[in-house]
Amino acid sequence: MSTKRSWGRAAALLLALGLVAAACGDDGGSAKSSGSGTGTTGKTGSGSAAVTTTAAPQKGGSITVAMFSETRGLDPTIGSGSGTAGGTEMIALYDTITRWNPDTRKYELRTADTLTSSADSGEWTLKLKAGIKFRDGTAYDADAVKFNIDRYLSTVNTSTSRSWLVYVVGDAKNVTVVDPLTVKFTLKVPFAGFPSFLAHTPGMILSPAKIKALGDPTAADYKAKADAFNLKPEGAGAGPFEIVQWTKGESIVMKKSPTFYGGEVYLDEIKFVNLNSSDKGVDGLKTGTVNVAFLRTPPSVFNSKADKTLGGLDSFIQGGGMMLMNQGVKLTCAAGKPEPLCVGKPDGALSTTPNTADAKVRAAVAAALDPAVINTRVNDGKGLPNNALFDSNFSLNPGVAGVKPDAVAAKKFLDEAKAAGASGKIRVACTNQPERVALAQILDTQLKAAGFETAVRADIDTATQITEITSKRDFDLGCWGMSIPNDDTAILALVQNFWSASPTNRVGYSSPAWDAALNVALGAKDDAAKKAAYKTLAELWNKDVPSVIFETVIERVAFQNKVQGVYLTESSMFFLDKAWLQK
Structure with missing residues (x-):
């Protein structure tokens, strides 16, 4: 019989294994949400606020x-589900099954009652809290969880979480309903950090009734219905x-739910706006x-920290500033699309050959x-x-330094490449x-110093850049940002x-x-094993140079x-279910 680890039963075991169950609801006006802390604030911090207040919410x-x-x-199958791209807005609507507490570096239970794993982390059993309902009145239960996970795995969607689920879970048949509140996940690749899935978009569960009401995905009117739902999943x-209401380009307005399972919500309304500038965010505060x-740009983070009227919570993001380096991808050409690489090419597979x-x-x-420059x-x-x-700044930093900036070495590498036929x-x-x-200007200078003949552009908006890189695939170096958070994701x-x-x-x-090292890291059960796996990945990164990182980024909720x-x-x-205004 397999050994089981259980979260949510005994407090000592919870603490030892790194996943903490937190209380829900209210008592005498003090916040006791799942992982909300004490309704505190502070000048700086990593997760919840650093300076407590005794004031009642x-x-x-x-x-x-x-x-x-x-x-x-x-819709979580469309939104990216991160602090930079819709995750906070979706948490406000759907909540999550678990929550990462960056202060304790443990996962806490939200809609989950317990979460247990086999000894090898290859099987996980989730039991939900009883009595939770969606706002349409239907049950938030095991069938709903399976329906949502199946939706990620069984349909083509743009969620960044889909690749996680495909890699680790593999197939919808590996998710089974045990009873009305219990779901079992049998993983294709054992993953000791599986609770991190349930704190992200896969843990944002939607009413199956609302999704089914959209109708047959092959129907002529399905896209219009799905687009409307994506804007207003009421x-x-x-x-x-x-x-x-979501007014595109302006704001997303939400009102508090009177039926929230986690107790009273203090704010009446939240309005999310996009100012297209971190500096404007600081000015607005x-x-x-x-x-x-x-906030995500270094000057805006610096300026907000210098203002004593503002508090904030920081997340250190590895790879936050990077240059993607195209090594050649496989495209499927159809009627000359995507342009320009498929123009004049027959329909079918095409392997690209960027510089x-x-x-x-x-x-x-x-x-x-040179990152310092x-x-x-x-x-x-x-x-x-x-x-x-x-x-x-990474808690499990394996201590592998990056490639040393060296213009002489850069010229040597390029000369060797040119001798072998590179342009x-x-x-x-x-x-x-x-x-x-x-950034483009300094990149131009540094690359020319190494002997490159450069063609640099910095005249396109973000949407166009995303299309160029993710769809057209016609680039050598692309300004980008990878988000490697300081958690199990x-x-x-x-x-x-x-x-x-x-x-x-x-x-x-x-x-x-690299793929083998990913599997080892996923299965690592303690910090020492994780750090060893990260060391292997960091060494492979330096050897293969899949892309080039030039800065770690602080993402600050000010x-x-x-x-x-x-x-x-x-x-x-970030969560706002226990946010309130001190008047």
């Missing part, structure tokens, strides 16, 4: 939250807030036009780029320059935000972006050694001091 009022970008949607969630702002497909060219780029020129010296896969040409594509324009970010068969591997990197009770989860997402 005050009810009512509304807040305006400036997000980093406008989400692609409120009644589909069990979270603390309900959608009121100071002028009072916004109450909470998601950076050459390993020596990639080595030359890695040696040519980039930080000085682009961030006024306020960033965290780094070119290693993991740095000292010495390289294309660089960045977006038109001021900081990206500055760190390994999933590497699966998502660089696993050989990942549907979101944008650079065509393929390495059996707020006015009167805003209380904001707390983080994984991937820089």
